Amino acid sequence: MPLSWALFANFLLAAAGYIVGRSRAFATAGPDVRKLHSRPAYHGASVGLAALLPALAVLAAGAILRLAGVLSSDTGPIIGIVALIAAIAGLGFGVMRIGREYQARNVVEHMVLGLLMLCSLIAIVTTAGIVLSLVFETGHFFRVYDWKTFFFGTEWTPRFQGNSQLGIVPLLWGTMYVSAIALLVAVPIGLFAAVYMSEYASRRVRGFVKPAIEVLAGIPTIVYGLFALITVGPLLRDYFAQPLGLGNSGTSVLTAGLVMGIMLIPFVSSLSDDIINAVPQSLRDGALGLGSTPSETVRQVVLPAALPGIVGAVLLAASRAIGETMIVVLGAGAAAQMSLNPLEAMTTITVKIVSQLTGDSDFNSPETLVAFALGLTLFVITLALNVVALYIVRKYREQYE
Amino acid sequence: MYDMNRPEKAVSQTETKISARKVQVYYGDKHALKDVDVDILDKTVTAFIGPSGCGKSTFLRCINRMNDTIPIARVEGQILLDNEDVYDRRVDPVQLRAKVGMVFQKPNPFPKSIYDNVAYGPRIHGLARNRAELDGIVEKALRGAALWNEVKDRLSEPGTGLSGGQQQRLCIARAVATSPEVLLMDEPCSALDPIATAQVEELIEELRSQFSVVIVTHSMQQAARVSQKTAFFHLGNLVEYGDTDDIFTRPRDSRTEAYISGRIG
CATH class of the missing domain: 1.10.3720.10 (MetI-like)
Incomplete structure (x- = not known):
């Protein structure tokens, strides 16, 4: 199973987790929704994210390890299956947590915050990576070529x-x-x-x-x-x-x-x-x-x-x-x-x-x-x-x- | 050129400076000002009062044709300044505005030094032939605006660095420096604290000896304190115009009475 399929399956699981979590929250609340600390949609989102995030972490770690050569390139299916297992475990864990007192809204807010921080981090890290690779290769150049001739040479x-x-x-x-x-x-x-x-x-x-x-x-x-x-x-x-x-x-x-x-x-x-x-x-x-x-x-x-x-x-x-x-x-x-x-x-x-x-x-x-x-x-x-x-x-x- | 022996023209308090007849202002389809007839006297403080949106600022901005800068505004009727229609085709609004100065609601000093702020008008109108003359004009205007003692040691500092009340007096000095014949003030104290307001009011009283002052104000106490004539506007109409004392003690129109006693507004 290629990793893209595993990714797709994980998103499906997350969507399912949202629906399950939401209906489970409704069921827990009974006739009065206000008995819940958080609205059912937040319970759904918390279950969905609980399924999605571990799986994404597994996939990302697997992809990086494969690029680094630690894992061989034919380990794709294994990574995919591990990711799916992580998703299912996360989903089960998320559903278990649902209860009247569970503060799903705060948990979701924290996860959203983390996601936003991750995105800005990616932008910064990429820029830093580009600059570092430039600096690294420039260092290479100056080891084989005189810097004075480079900066002051007129030819x-x-x-x-x-x-x-x-x-x-x-x-x-x-x-x-x-x-x-x-x-x-x-x-x-x-x-x-x-x-x-x-x-x-x-x-x-x-x-x-x-x-x-x-x-x-x-x-x-x-x-x-x-x-x-x-x-x-x-x-x-x-x-x-x-x-x-x-x-x-x-x-x-x-x-x-x-x-x-x-x-x-x-x-x-x-x-x-x-x-x-x-x-x-x-x-x-x-x-x-x-x-x-x-x-x-x-x-x-x-x-x-x-x-x-x-x-x-x-x-x-x-x-x-x-x-x-x-x-x-x-x-x-x-x-x-x-x-x-x-x-x-x-x-x-x-x-x-x-x-x-x-x-x-x-x-x-x-x-x-x-x-x-x-x-x-x-x-x-x-x-x-x-x-x-x-x-x-x-x-x-x-x-x- | 100047005949020093010429007998001074008798300027009575009742000489008319601005005379408006059947002035209408439209903003697009909105009829903002209807049939305004008013005679504004020379060397007098005239206050325009009325609830928000009654047209008093609109009328003020007609006198120096500042409404020209609003594309959808249209003015009809006649406004005579010294018997010359300011809306005549031959009148250049730029020259008109040099004669009719204006002070705005919010202090708006230019992002220049204090000196350059005051010297702005004299410079663009070529009122000074050399630096010494310009210095004289600036000092006189700043003294006239009761600001000289506070700023004389820092004329080269930016005008935006002054306090709100000082900024507004700087703007008054800037308007006075072009020696206008009429000074229009659009709620000049609305952004100022009570002490700065008192200073500006005192200043208005002094400026009256040189030219005619027209002031729009939301404060009836201010109108009563500084003006000799008061006009009350309501819903685009000039409801009542007369001596300030009469307006505040014996209003003829029921709407004026309702406004000054706080029932409409």
Whole structure:
């Protein structure tokens, strides 16, 4: 019997336990239900959970032990049967406990609390696991490669024969350059769109414009990437780069930056819109009552009041720009170089992580392991940005409590 | 420009500053204010009293066209400020509001320094040519609002850090700094404790020497204390308007009498 069947059977048993427990509670109560400490539904739920939880624990323990190799892989049926026995025992135990004084409601409340805590624990443990595996593999990398060359090396030339130059600086430069252009596009447009929507647009226009902008947020980034590769890139090459003599690359920092900026517009605008709307109406009334025009009110009262929140929104957008991959793969190219010319192809950390891991090289060579070091660097940068952004946003919230 | 020898125009207490005729306000389909006729005098404190939702704040917000900011609000009729209809097409509400200042129910200092709060109006209207002049205006306004001594050493601190009563006086100073001709106050003391209320009331009495003050209040004692004229609103109608003493001692309308004796409201 595969484990999935055992799981299914356990859920059936739990459902049966609920029905049995409930009717048993009704029977115990006699004509007056209020004689029971807890309502019959709670007795049912307590029996159902008493059947389900031990069985789930058995199944989870069995699955982990099998993964760890302690149990052989053909022990599935045995684990399933043990789980079923645990479920039946739990069910019997649960039914036995039913009585007028039994506090089933409190027991169920505790079990629910435990379940919720378990779920949040899983989220945290998974994150910690991912970070730890990154740290572990990065440690591997630095044992075979000099950390000073990695952090300060200005050359990125991985070779599969070995003896590669793996300096992060050109990748970091490309990442920052693309992100800066993206923010230069997204922040003014997104912010002004938000100001229009929250301060000027009538309710009808707003009801139409806001969802229309948010459609942009629903486009998969690979589609933006295609747009960069097929439309924006050639356009920039034919009408700017070649006539101005600045290069003839179809992929460039500017292409990726522009398209990524468009991707970030809805992100900036909807966050800023929420923040601007949170500025109390009384401040606007105060400014208008003193004879400010609407634009003076926005410029001198609303935006300064919303500024910390807007800064937070921009930082969140920046961390998305830094982590973005698909648009840069298709828009910016793969040449690791440091140049000021925005019409030249450059590359970013995320692109190089992809290309280092999709090669055929040995998994223990520095050329592959460097991907983990790159990933960890990226993680630290975006984490720092997010922490700063959340700190600023939270501080801003307190201002109007 | 200024003719110092010009004989001062005789300003009698009875000169009309604002004159409203047949003012109607609709919020969507709701007829919120019906046929309001009232003459508000210069250099006088006029109190609007009445139960909640009677239209007194609505009428106050008509005078400086703050109702323009509510999309569903519609105003009909005529409100003359110095014989000029404020709802005339040629009148710019921005200029109107510079002449008709407003203080709101809840203190709403801007998230700026105390100085910048008071200097806000003079700055946007270009009332000062240099920093020294602006300093003078700010100091005069803060003195006028009886706040100068409390804040003169911390003008650069945020206005939001003051106590509730100080914040409200800061808002009054901010309104006074643009030297308005009329000051509208929408329940200015409803968020204040009794001591701060007494300070603001004292202030209103002083401000009367400079311009006309219109105050909406829920407290009949306050209306009786600070105003010379009182208007009683009920269900969107202006029921009775007259000298404060008459309204509170010899009301002509039975509804006014019922309200001031606490039977409706």
